[in-house]
Amino acid sequence: MTSSILIAVGNPLFRDTYASFLRNCGFAVTTAAHGLECLELLQVETPDVLILDWDLPWGGGEGVLAYLREEPIPRKTSVLLSAPSQLWPGLVQGPSLPVASILPRPLGLATLLESVRTAAGTPQPEPPFYPVADRHHWAESFELKSPRLSSDHR
Secondary structure, three states: OOOEEEEEOOOHHHHHHHHHHHHHOOOEEEEEOOHHHHHHHHHHOOOOEEEEEOOOOOOHHHHHHHHHHHOOOOOOOEEEEEOOHHHHHHHHHOOOOOOOEEEOOOOOHHHHHHHHHHHHOOOOOOOOOOOHHHHHHHHHHOOOOOOOOOHHHO
């Protein structure tokens, strides 16, 4: 079963990059450009993971989290909150947040993928296994030939 992800990030470049990357990794992705759109989507669908930008326009990450505290969604959604590091102490010590993890900014794609897989309970795929003999055979059979210039091309 494919895990569903809702990406609520205000910056269209980051939102589109994260969405494209996670789709290519096999996740079903929906996006929201602002807090009100995120809340509308949460009322009609329950994603496995919500990637939430603290600085989300029109309601912000704080408003979405307040909604989640007041109106919990039926199925468990893991919230990954992307927030500036200077806010982290207040977030951790503040009121109980329905947040699985606070992610650093800027958020790298490797960190994003690892965090989403952990939050969704998706196992990490095993790296491909290439027997040593196959690698050597491939290397021996692959010849790099430099083009030789004939006397006509000098």
